Amino acid sequence: MAILINDVPIDCINHAAIAYHVPATLILSIMKAENGKNGEAIKNKNGTVDYGVMGINSIWLPKVMAYGYTKEDLQFNACKNVAVGTWIISQNMANNEPLWKSIANYHSRTPSHNKFYQASIYTNYKKVMHIISNPPDKSFL
Numbered sequence: 001m002a003i004l005i006n007d008v009p010i011d012c013i014n015h016a017a018i019a020y021h022v023p024a025t026l027i028l029s030i031m032k033a034e035n036g037k038n039g040e041a042i043k044n045k046n047g048t049v050d051y052g053v054m055g056i057n058s059i060w061l062p063k064v065m066a067y068g069y070t071k072e073d074l075q076f077n078a079c080k081n082v083a084v085g086t087w088i089i090s091q092n093m094a095n096n097e098p099l100w101k102s103i104a105n106y107h108s109r110t111p112s113h114n115k116f117y118q119a120s121i122y123t124n125y126k127k128v129m130h131i132i133s134n135p136p137d138k139s140f141l
Contacts, residue, residue, distance in 0.1 A: 006031050006053055007038050012079035016086035025084055029124035030054060030106060038078045051075040055083030
């Protein structure tokens with residue numbers, strides 16, 4: 001039986017973390033902030049669409065299609081969605097900007113939106129790290 005987080009098998013999250021050198025805790029933090037669902041396609045005010053569990057913006061479609069991914073992959077395949085989202089995060093982190101700014105570029109490069117997203121991701125990250133550092137006692141299992 002697979003362990004699911006937000007309907008994504010944990011193996012998919014771990015695979016993306018290893019493949020793209022992004023901590024799984026950070027992937028989980030972004031998944032929480034995006035609050036996407038597998039199969040979703042959310043229209044934005046600017047005419048773009050966010051797909052799936054990581055809310056991958058349609059602006060990325062031309063780039064990821066060159067690697068064989070489709071809109072349907074991003075919308076309906078949670079593992080592929082997490083892989084692509086994590087790849088985007090890794091690309092941003094490689095841009096030699098301050099870490100939290102580069103991570104928040106996943107959501108927006110607009111300074112005010114970026115700052116807000118940084119705070120959201122960092123809050124989620126601290127929560128995830130707290131849970132990992134303080135597992136429930138064995139009586140819970």
